[in-house]
Amino acid sequence: MSAAHFLSRAGWQVTVFDSGVVASGATGSADGAVSVASKKPGPLMTLAVAAVRFYERLAETGVLADEFMSRSTFMVAAQPDELDVLESQSAQLEAADVPVRLLKGRALAETVGAAAPAALAAVEVQGEGHAVGYRVVERLRRLGGFTIRRNCRILGLHHAGGRVDGVVTEQGIESFDAVLLAAGLGSMAFLAGPDLIRPRKGQLIVTDRADRDAPRFPGPLMSCRYLVSKGSHPAGNVTEARSLGLVIDPLRTGQFLIGGSREDRDDKDVADADVIASLLRDAVALSPSLAHLRVIRVFAGVRAATRDGMPIVGRVGGADNVWVATGFEGDGICLGPLMGHLCQQMICGQQPEHDISALDAGRFGLTLAEAA
Amino acid sequence: MTGMEVLVIGGGPAGVSAALEMARGGLNVTLCEQGPRLGGAIHRQPDDPARRLRVPRAQRRRWRTLAEALSMSPVEILCRHMFAGVEGSGAVLLEDRASGRIVTRRPAALVLALGGVERVTPVPGWQLPGVVTVGGLQVMMKSTGRAPEGDILIAGSGPLLLAVAAQLTALGKAPVAVLERSTGPLSLRAVAGLIRAPAYLWEAAGYLSRLIRAGIRLQRGASVRSIAPAGNRLSVTIVDNIGLERRLVVDRVALHDGLLPNGNGTAAAPAGPFTVLAGDCREVLGGVAAIADGRLAGQAVLAKLGLAGSDSAGSAATLQHERRTQSALNTLFDYSGGDAAQLPDDTVICRCEGRTLGQLRALLAADDRVSAREIKLNGRFAMGACQGRFCAEWVAAYVASQRDGQPPQVAEIVGSRWPVKPVSVSAFVERHPSSPSE
Ligand SMILES: Cc1cc2nc3c(=O)[nH]c(=O)nc-3n(C[C@H](O)[C@H](O)[C@H](O)COP(=O)(O)OP(=O)(O)OC[C@H]3O[C@@H](n4cnc5c(N)ncnc54)[C@H](O)[C@@H]3O)c2cc1C
Ligand SMILES: Cc1cc2nc3c(=O)[nH]c(=O)nc-3n(C[C@H](O)[C@H](O)[C@H](O)COP(=O)(O)OP(=O)(O)OC[C@H]3O[C@@H](n4cnc5c(N)ncnc54)[C@H](O)[C@@H]3O)c2cc1C
Numbered sequence: 001m002s003a004a005h006f007l008s009r010a011g012w013q014v015t016v017f018d019s020g021v022v023a024s025g026a027t028g029s030a031d032g033a034v035s036v037a038s039k040k041p042g043p044l045m046t047l048a049v050a051a052v053r054f055y056e057r058l059a060e061t062g063v064l065a066d067e068f069m070s071r072s073t074f075m076v077a078a079q080p081d082e083l084d085v086l087e088s089q090s091a092q093l094e095a096a097d098v099p100v101r102l103l104k105g106r107a108l109a110e111t112v113g114a115a116a117p118a119a120l121a122a123v124e125v126q127g128e129g130h131a132v133g134y135r136v137v138e139r140l141r142r143l144g145g146f147t148i149r150r151n152c153r154i155l156g157l158h159h160a161g162g163r164v165d166g167v168v169t170e171q172g173i174e175s176f177d178a179v180l181l182a183a184g185l186g187s188m189a190f191l192a193g194p195d196l197i198r199p200r201k202g203q204l205i206v207t208d209r210a211d212r213d214a215p216r217f218p219g220p221l222m223s224c225r226y227l228v229s230k231g232s233h234p235a236g237n238v239t240e241a242r243s244l245g246l247v248i249d250p251l252r253t254g255q256f257l258i259g260g261s262r263e264d265r266d267d268k269d270v271a272d273a274d275v276i277a278s279l280l281r282d283a284v285a286l287s288p289s290l291a292h293l294r295v296i297r298v299f300a301g302v303r304a305a306t307r308d309g310m311p312i313v314g315r316v317g318g319a320d321n322v323w324v325a326t327g328f329e330g331d332g333i334c335l336g337p338l339m340g341h342l343c344q345q346m347i348c349g350q351q352p353e354h355d356i357s358a359l360d361a362g363r364f365g366l367t368l369a370e371a372a
Numbered sequence: 373m374t375g376m377e378v379l380v381i382g383g384g385p386a387g388v389s390a391a392l393e394m395a396r397g398g399l400n401v402t403l404c405e406q407g408p409r410l411g412g413a414i415h416r417q418p419d420d421p422a423r424r425l426r427v428p429r430a431q432r433r434r435w436r437t438l439a440e441a442l443s444m445s446p447v448e449i450l451c452r453h454m455f456a457g458v459e460g461s462g463a464v465l466l467e468d469r470a471s472g473r474i475v476t477r478r479p480a481a482l483v484l485a486l487g488g489v490e491r492v493t494p495v496p497g498w499q500l501p502g503v504v505t506v507g508g509l510q511v512m513m514k515s516t517g518r519a520p521e522g523d524i525l526i527a528g529s530g531p532l533l534l535a536v537a538a539q540l541t542a543l544g545k546a547p548v549a550v551l552e553r554s555t556g557p558l559s560l561r562a563v564a565g566l567i568r569a570p571a572y573l574w575e576a577a578g579y580l581s582r583l584i585r586a587g588i589r590l591q592r593g594a595s596v597r598s599i600a601p602a603g604n605r606l607s608v609t610i611v612d613n614i615g616l617e618r619r620l621v622v623d624r625v626a627l628h629d630g631l632l633p634n635g636n637g638t639a640a641a642p643a644g645p646f647t648v649l650a651g652d653c654r655e656v657l658g659g660v661a662a663i664a665d666g667r668l669a670g671q672a673v674l675a676k677l678g679l680a681g682s683d684s685a686g687s688a689a690t691l692q693h694e695r696r697t698q699s700a701l702n703t704l705f706d707y708s709g710g711d712a713a714q715l716p717d718d719t720v721i722c723r724c725e726g727r728t729l730g731q732l733r734a735l736l737a738a739d740d741r742v743s744a745r746e747i748k749l750n751g752r753f754a755m756g757a758c759q760g761r762f763c764a765e766w767v768a769a770y771v772a773s774q775r776d777g778q779p780p781q782v783a784e785i786v787g788s789r790w791p792v793k794p795v796s797v798s799a800f801v802e803r804h805p806s807s808p809s810e
Pocket of ligand 2: 381382383384385386387404405406407410411412413414415453454455456485486487488489490506507508510511532535631637650651652653657658659660662792793
């Protein structure tokens with residue numbers, strides 16, 4: 001939707017096809033951390049910094065007015081073995097010029113003490129934010145300028161005269177000058193290449209609103225276990241098929257979003273009591289006040305994870321008018337708007353504003369699938 | 373006993389009768405009810421047995437028969453156990469409200485007899501404190517044996533209006549007015565249908581004569597247009613069948629526009645047990661039908677599990693008969709609510725999240741046809757604590773009315789997520805990490 005927005009502003013006539021409806025993929029079942037805190041050091045962290053700045057810009061210019069909330073993220077170590085992870089992630093963030101503040105002793109007690117009395121140390125990552133994925137796309141939809149075709153699956157690309165000249169949809173063939181494949185997990189169906197995107201399911205919990213006199217949360221609390229689970233940190237070479245990374249996110253509504261699991265599964269319509277109970281147990285261990293709340297909803301989403309944990313954004317080999325933007329795993333709400341903008345720049349033949357060579361499809365030798 | 377375990381959710385007539393049928397067939401039955409006592413909506417038992425509301429004799433007798441059979445059966449009864457849904461691996465989740473824990477079960481079959489929900493169509497001000505549902509008022513009276521304090525106005529449509537007005541009157545607390553939206557004259561079809569159901573006629577006649585004796589008039593064709601705060605009372609604007617407005621100041625307004633099956637938690641769960649719906653949550657047909665339908669549900673489970681049940685012909689015939697009666701009865705009422713086009717933008721639609729009609733209209737404004745999922749996510753309808761139990765049906769109907777009748781499915785707005793109702797965080801924390809079944 002972001003690419004569609006920017007392309008339509010650049011004068012293109014754009015149609016978005018979705019096999020489901022708007023936000024029916026990962027975007028509609030995610031938390032909305034627009035955050036650098038958890039990113040893998042390296043190009044991803046650098047791009048995330050740019051992505052957060054881009055959100056700020058879109059909020060200021062009115063495109064995403066009211067949809068982006070600036071705030072700090074708090075990485076919390078509650079056990080001695082998490083202190084190392086905290087320290088090294090915070091050093092990496094500093095190296096990427098992200099403003100961080102180490103909280104110990106009194107400063108710790110004053111900021112996160114009420115919310116997480118058992119915290120041993122915390123790092124406040126400043127200049128981050130929150131945006132709800134489905135609200136961002138809804139905002140872009142309302143701004144309009146492009147057509148949305150819901151419930152219209154793309155079955156393949158249409159070739160004529162040795163080049164791609166359109167798409168084959170469930171409802172027939174349609175001609176286009178350029179095609180961007182941004183179908184999340186579904187993108188791979190059109191591309192030849194080894195099985196390089198895997199589903200990673202995540203389960204999340206929404207609570208009811210806390211009382212006025214409940215302890216204040218200064219921002220989202222991210223357990224250092226989360227970094228280990230996410231694989232952002234070298235210590236956490238995740239090999240298990242399921243891991244839990246705790247983030248307690250105080251929402252604007254006064255409710256809490258508690259997440260999330262990382263499981264090598266794609267059954268996005270179901271949530272398991274075992275996973276939910278484990279997450280809640282961890283959450284209450286960190287923030288006992290949550291025990292007084294009620295769970296009003298649990299849900300699951302599936303992230304598209306690449307083999308090397310980096311998104312795939314760029315031109316697809318074997319065609320000069322087909323681009324891909326997928327594999328955002330757990331970072332696509334944060335990266336999405338910026339990546340849509342960069343895709344527009346590439347499609348318009350411009351040099352993208354940020355260096356995304358590390359995300360190039362070429363690293364996996366991706367080309368158009370024969371069948372397409 | 374075959375040793376096979378089955379679970380029934382809902383301690384109303386449908387659930388009790390399903391439990392009895394399956395116990396007779398040799399199954400190991402557990403009956404769960406969220407409330408402190410069995411009885412359901414119609415046979416709600418009082419908190420204090422000495423303070424019991426009078427109900428029609430036939431109704432009382434029906435419950436006594438069920439309750440006695442149950443007390444002699446081996447059915448295990450778990451009150452204060454709320455069904456929270458079927459989770460991903462197929463386990464049935466129950467919240468034990470006494471111990472505050474989640475209990476999981478893996479029954480061979482599940483009967484859901486969750487009853488009906490009252491429909492109330494939105495009017496400006498219906499979210500104010502002091503506005504209740506007519507059924508809610510009745511349940512309160514049945515539980516406490518008392519009428520609420522203050523002046524009460526009853527409005528909407530349906531037989532429940534009369535029943536509750538009469539019950540209030542019997543407790544010495546006659547309503548200030550009873551407004552029935554329907555203007556329709558009694559049709560011959562309706563009368564013919566009702567003659568086959570003298571029980572209902574007697575019930576209605578009993579209620580009416582009590583109201584007439586107390587000098588209370590049922591005003592047909594009148595409805596509530598809006599409700600506004602008036603000090604600590606409520607000022608109600610009433611409009612009659614020729615469009616004249618008047619105002620009444622009361623302490624409570626009880627609204628009701630019919631009953632709907634309670635669909636929350638009834639969506640099929642992929643990994644879950646064989647599931648059958650029974651009673652009002654399958655089809656709203658009244659108390660007599662609920663007993664027959666429970667029996668049929670029990671028989672369906674027995675058949676599925678390869679066991680013999682009793683003959684289903686009698687129950688099926690009862691159901692048919694009650695269905696005819698209900699549809700005859702329904703022609704006398706008008707459950708459509710007011711004209712939605714006339715409602716102002718600030719009318720609250722979702723009372724959990726305070727979402728308004730204006731917000732729904734804005735979502736539908738563009739030519740782009742937004743989907744049910746987008747209405748839910750962005751409109752936040754059905755996102756609140758009640759999971760759409762009270763607004764999804766109205767929202768779907770409204771969307772349909774704006775789009776040449778093509779409705780989004782209510783189920784798409786409600787979704788199929790557990791928990792069916794909010795469950796305390798601590799209940800999960802208390803749950804033993806891998807307690808399979810208890
Ligand atoms: C539990 C969870 C928590 C998360 N938390 C965060 C977070 O806090 N911060 C963050 O930045 N990110 C988070 N994410 C990640 C983020 O949600 C995703 O990276 C992002 O939404 C991906 O967006 P997308 O547009 O690439 O894919 P999607 O949103 O999945 O969109 C792909 C779309 O393509 C459609 N499609 C698929 N195949 C076809 C086809 N053949 N034809 C037509 N259409 C097709 C799908 O229907 C879908 O609508 C989280 C994800 C999950 C699951
Ligand atoms: C307020 C009200 C008043 C009514 N008054 C009359 C009347 O006067 N005369 C008449 O003929 N009919 C009346 N009806 C219709 C009446 O509901 C049916 O006649 C009959 O009671 C239906 O029986 P049932 O067993 O299907 O449902 P119910 O009697 O409604 O029983 C359902 C039971 O399921 C329980 N339950 C629901 N959800 C859960 C959950 N998640 N976990 C555990 N337990 C749960 C409820 O607490 C309830 O006890 C009334 C209905 C309502 C809603």
